[in-house]
Amino acid sequence: MNIGEVAERAGLPAKTIRYYEDIGLICPQRGANGYRAFGETDLHKLAFLGRARALGFSIEDCRTLLALYQDDSRESAQVKALAQQHLAEIDEKISQLESMRGTLSELVTACHGDTRPDCPILADLSRAGEP
Template sequence: MNIGNASEKSGLSAKTIRYYEDIGLLLADRADNGYRDYSMSDVHRLRFLQRSRSLGFSVEECRQLLSLYSDKDRESADVKAIAKAKLTEIDRKLAELTELRDTLRHLVRNCHGDKRPDCPIIEGLAGKD
């Protein structure tokens, strides 16, 4: 499939997909006309990249994560080690995100949404850790 299609399916812009190819993150086949040609498997990788980037992993971290998908020659012990390290990081991010959500949720629930001066922003958020 063409890049436009892959872009739509992955949530990454065509520009970004070409950029990722430039930096060697995901190399695409080429059709006879020179157009990039993406398989469903490529699209899965692109979506995976979109997700991990939007969740705060750097391109280099994504490269590592992607190697879990792609590098069949790698010894699986290596793969496992990388995956474990990333898992720890993801769990930390999950905890932080959950905390952030609970904080905001508390705010939304307790804020009356009018001009009364006791909107719980200050008490609930500004003061403590």
């Protein structure tokens, strides 16, 4: 398989696949013409990486997950710990965003959004009332 086909099948841009090779996540063979020659295993790894990335795992986490996947003597506790840690980070991010969302939606509601300059959003940002 050339990079175009594997990109199509794995659902990743060719650029990303080259990047993954660059950082040592995959290591496809090379044909006589210098083209990368991907096998089914490479495709499988790339799809794995795509799904892990879609779950928000960092590249380094993905590297670890791939290593665990290929390690017959792994303990599922290692995988679970990694996933739990990531879950905690996601929860953290969500709560930060929820907090922003709360403030921001109050301000948006309070703003008339007309042709006059008075604006509770700017008033809040400038802390007009210095709370």
